[in-house]
Structure formats: structure tokens, C-alpha cells
Amino acid sequence: MTATSQIQIKIEKMAIGGAGIARHDGLVIFVPQAAPEDELLVEFTAKKKNFAEARIIKILKPGPSRRDPPCKVAYICGGCNWQHLSEQEQRLQKESLVFETIKKFNPSLEFTHLPIKESPRVFRYRNRIQPKFKNGQLGFFARNSHDIVEIDDCLITEEVLTKKFPEIKKWASHQKSGEVLRLEAYISDQEEVHFSLITDVDDGVGFSQVNRFQNEDLIQTVLDWSNIESGQNHYAQVFDLYAGSGNFTIPLLNQFKASSVMAVEMNAKLVERGRAQNKEKRLSYFTSDVESYLKRAHLTENDLVVLDPPRAGTSEYIMRTLASAKPKKIIYISCHPVSLARDLKWFFDWNQKMGHNYKLSRLQTFEMFPQTDHVETIAELKVD
Ligand SMILES: C[S@@+](CC[C@H](N)C(=O)[O-])C[C@H]1O[C@@H](n2cnc3c(N)ncnc32)[C@H](O)[C@@H]1O
Incomplete structure (x- = not known):
């Protein structure tokens, strides 16, 4: 790189993926390991038509939330990419990233955005x-x-x-x-x-929530938001899609004692573990891909649907099926704001086409992964 590829910039905020963002000459520049309000001398590492990537040559003036990472390998290890930000800044950035991403995909969507839930532990939380x-x-x-x-x-x-x-x-x-x-x-x-x-034939234990301290609050929030508000004393069916080994399934089964509960998960090991937790006849565990399952399921207007897909989110078919079936309430737990925002767009476009009147009634970000840019969000969709 030549000296001419070096420029001075000021970081505005953090981006999905974890880099800091600055603007310069009509270019959006992504800078790994930057912090909001950092004034930096950077060097371009890649330049495209509308955006560029750059690396820090010198921190000219650190932003107010920059700190020395507590871990000595934080700047080189692929694990934590936000250790150089205060925990308060990490939370602020996650909250606004989630909000902005949902709004970008769904500009006219109105919703109550509840304050981010802090993690009980900011270090020593992964199990x-x-x-x-x-x-x-x-x-x-x-x-x-x-x-x-x-x-x-x-x-x-x-x-x-x-x-x-x-x-x-x-x-x-x-x-x-x-x-x-x-x-x-x-x-x-x-x-x-x-x-x-972990080998090609044995891919490990399968998904589990890695922050068990914050997971308690996540489960409680799903239960609280699932509560029936008026006019009815139970759901006919409760669906837990992408159920894993029953993290939400078993608490939902215990909360809605008069409902049939259907858990859908494609990893057979997790299904086995989930089934072992509760043998009640009301609980049916399906080893299935969610989309295939929904092609043969019978959802009704008296049902609750909880879904917690992987980072890639769901599919247009799944979101349209849910909007068409019009279950009383849908609770979507997401670990990636972009797939959540896209899935909500699919859902609300179809909701409008069907003439249904779902609202995104509330949305809350959860700090499940401190020191990284990863973020968990819960969204509640209900018929007005
Ligand atoms: C984010 S995890 C959530 C698991 C569970 N709700 C929990 O809290 O532990 C997503 C789960 O979806 C499963 N999964 C991924 N793609 C799927 C699909 N297309 N159909 C069914 N399950 C799927 C994964 O095996 C994983 O257990």
C-alpha cells in the first residue's frame, strides 16, 4: 500500500459483523477493531464501488468507550471482536443495530422497542x-x-x-x-x-444456549410474553419450531397445561434429549425440517407459535405460512438481526396481502454474547 491510500477518519458507529463505520468521499468504510468516535489514521485493504475496508494504522484520538481489552489475545483471536469497547457501549450499539436493521427492511413498521436486557455476567459466561x-x-x-x-x-x-x-x-x-x-x-x-x-461423522453435542445465566431470563421472557391476555383460557396448540433439546418446549409445556405442545427440530440427538426430559402425551417431538413439517401441520387461530431459528433465519414459505394460518401469537427469537428483519418483511408483506392485522407488538434485545457483536432479539407478533 502507498501512503496515498492512508486517510484520516472518524468512526460513527459499529456495523453488523463487528467493524466500525466511517464515511469519506461518498464511501462507507468498514474498520475492524475501531470504536465509536475514534479518530483514526487508516489504510485501505479493499475498495469497492460504494464501500471500502480499512485497517487501523494509528489511533489519533480514542473514542470515549474504547478500552484496553482485558484478554491479552483479544486483537488476534477470532473469538471476541468487541472487547475493546466498554460493556455499556456494546449494549448501546447492539440495541441500535437491531432497531436500525428492522427499520431498514420494514420502514413503516411501528413497535415498542424495550430496553436491552443486560447479561448477568459479562465475562465467564460461556459453558x-x-x-x-x-x-x-x-x-x-x-x-x-x-x-x-x-x-x-x-x-x-x-x-x-x-x-x-x-x-x-x-x-x-x-x-x-x-x-x-x-x-x-x-x-x-x-x-x-x-x-x-468433532468429526465429519460426529458433529458434537448440537445446539445449546451458551450463556446459561442470561438464558434463564430469555426463557422467562418467552413465558411472560406467551401469556394469554384476555378472552380465552388456553391455546389449543403450542408450536415450538427449531426446538433444540427443549429449552423453551418444556417450560411452555409446564405453563400451558391444557395445550398440546409440538416441538420441531431436525437434529436427532437434540430430539432424543428433548424427549427424555418429559414423557407427557401432550408433548409431540418431531425430527423434521420446519418447512417440511409446516406443509403437513394444522395451525389454527387459537395457537401459539414460538420459533428460534439459526442465524440464517427461516424462509419466505415459513413466514407466509405463519401469516396465513393466523395463530393468536407468534414469538420469534433471533440470533441475527438481518435474518430477523428480512423474515419480518416477508411476514408483514403477506399479512397485508391476506388482509390480516398483525402488529409487531414488542421487541427486545438481549445481551447473550458480551464481548462480541453477536446479539439475541425477541419479537412478539400478535393480531390486533
Ligand atoms: C438457535 S437454535 C435454538 C434451539 C432451542 N430453541 C434452544 O433455545 O436451545 C436453532 C435450532 O434449530 C435447528 N435447526 C436448524 N435448521 C433447522 C430446520 N431447517 N428445521 C428444523 N430445525 C432446524 C438446529 O439444530 C438448532 O437446534
């Missing part, structure tokens, strides 16, 4: 991690690379798990392979640490 191992090194992949950043601790992971790192390292060094080993380590419900290899 499941997927470290890597090669040539005696245990760690995580470096940012944008498959090099291993060696670690002897991970500040966002619960200590009972990180204390096992020497044991995990010793165990991994006895596995025969010149390749990078992908490992999974987690704290079980019995508070024991388990670890194993």
Missing part, C-alpha cells in the same frame, strides 16, 4: 466452546485465518471449563492426526466438563 488443537497448541482460530492462537485461559468461558485446558491439551496430543483437530468442550447439566472430537 460450551469449540477450541482447536495442532502441534501441541490448544486455542482458537485467529481472526480471518486458520492459524491457531494459543491460549491458557479464555475470559468469556466459565472457569470450571478453562481449568480443564491442561487436561484437554494432554488428551488432544494423544489423538493421532497431523491435521487441525476440532474439539468441543462443555459443562453438562450435572456440572461435569466433557470434551470430545
Whole structure:
């Protein structure tokens, strides 16, 4: 790069994906490891028609929320990309990113935007991690690379798990392979640490909420928002789509004692675990892709639908099916604002076409993943 590709900029805010954003000569510039209001000397690393990427050469004046990351490998490890921001700034940025993204896809949508829920722990909250191992090194992949950043601790992971790192390292060094080993380590419900290899034939334990401290509030919020407000004393059916091993299914089953509960999940291991938790006849667990399941399901206007898809979100077919079936209430738990915003657009476009009168009645952001740009959101859709 030549000196002419260096410019001075001021960061406005953070973007989805975790970089800071600045504007310069009609270009939107994304700068990893920047903080709001940072004044920076940066160098372009990629230039497209309307946007560019740049890296920090020098911090000329740090923004007020910039701090030294508590973890010594924070700037190189691919795990935490927001440790250099105060926790308050992380929350502010997530709240406004969610709001702006929903509005960008759905400009005329009005809704109550509740204040972000803080995580009870901002460090030492993760109970499941997927470290890597090669040539005696245990760690995580470096940012944008498959090099291993060696670690002897991970500040966002619960200590009972990180204390096992020497044991995990010793165990991994006895596995025969010149390749990078992908490992999974987690704290079980019995508070024991388990670890194993992830391979092409065994893809690990499957999804679980990694922040069990904040998960309690997430479940309670789903239960509170599910409550029937008037005119009816129960839902005919409760659907938990993308149910995992029953994180919301079992609490919903206990709350709505007169309803049939249908859990839909495509990972057979998670379905097995979910089924083992409760044998009541009211509960039916389906090992199925949600879209295929909805093609044969019978949703009614007296039902509750809870859905918690992966980061990619759902599909236009699923959102249209839900808008057509007109269940009494829909609670959408999302781990990616863009897929949530897109799915809401599909839903409300179809809602309008059908002449139904759903509202996005409330929306709340949850801090589930402090020190990273990842964010959880709950949205409630109900018929006015
Ligand atoms: C974000 S997790 C939520 C799991 C659960 N609600 C919880 O809180 O633990 C999404 C789940 O959807 C499952 N999944 C992903 N794509 C799916 C699909 N097309 N159909 C059914 N399940 C799917 C994944 O296996 C994962 O368990």
C-alpha cells in the first residue's frame, strides 16, 4: 500500500459483523477493531464501488468507550471482536443495530422497542466452546485465518471449563492426526466438563444456549410474553419450531397445561434429549425440517407459535405460512438481526396481502454474547 491510500477518519458507529463505520468521499468504510468516535489514521485493504475496508494504522484520538481489552489475545483471536469497547457501549450499539436493521427492511413498521436486557455476567459466561488443537497448541482460530492462537485461559468461558485446558491439551496430543483437530468442550447439566472430537461423522453435542445465566431470563421472557391476555383460557396448540433439546418446549409445556405442545427440530440427538426430559402425551417431538413439517401441520387461530431459528433465519414459505394460518401469537427469537428483519418483511408483506392485522407488538434485545457483536432479539407478533 502507498501512503496515498492512508486517510484520516472518524468512526460513527459499529456495523453488523463487528467493524466500525466511517464515511469519506461518498464511501462507507468498514474498520475492524475501531470504536465509536475514534479518530483514526487508516489504510485501505479493499475498495469497492460504494464501500471500502480499512485497517487501523494509528489511533489519533480514542473514542470515549474504547478500552484496553482485558484478554491479552483479544486483537488476534477470532473469538471476541468487541472487547475493546466498554460493556455499556456494546449494549448501546447492539440495541441500535437491531432497531436500525428492522427499520431498514420494514420502514413503516411501528413497535415498542424495550430496553436491552443486560447479561448477568459479562465475562465467564460461556459453558460450551469449540477450541482447536495442532502441534501441541490448544486455542482458537485467529481472526480471518486458520492459524491457531494459543491460549491458557479464555475470559468469556466459565472457569470450571478453562481449568480443564491442561487436561484437554494432554488428551488432544494423544489423538493421532497431523491435521487441525476440532474439539468441543462443555459443562453438562450435572456440572461435569466433557470434551470430545468433532468429526465429519460426529458433529458434537448440537445446539445449546451458551450463556446459561442470561438464558434463564430469555426463557422467562418467552413465558411472560406467551401469556394469554384476555378472552380465552388456553391455546389449543403450542408450536415450538427449531426446538433444540427443549429449552423453551418444556417450560411452555409446564405453563400451558391444557395445550398440546409440538416441538420441531431436525437434529436427532437434540430430539432424543428433548424427549427424555418429559414423557407427557401432550408433548409431540418431531425430527423434521420446519418447512417440511409446516406443509403437513394444522395451525389454527387459537395457537401459539414460538420459533428460534439459526442465524440464517427461516424462509419466505415459513413466514407466509405463519401469516396465513393466523395463530393468536407468534414469538420469534433471533440470533441475527438481518435474518430477523428480512423474515419480518416477508411476514408483514403477506399479512397485508391476506388482509390480516398483525402488529409487531414488542421487541427486545438481549445481551447473550458480551464481548462480541453477536446479539439475541425477541419479537412478539400478535393480531390486533
Ligand atoms: C438457535 S437454535 C435454538 C434451539 C432451542 N430453541 C434452544 O433455545 O436451545 C436453532 C435450532 O434449530 C435447528 N435447526 C436448524 N435448521 C433447522 C430446520 N431447517 N428445521 C428444523 N430445525 C432446524 C438446529 O439444530 C438448532 O437446534
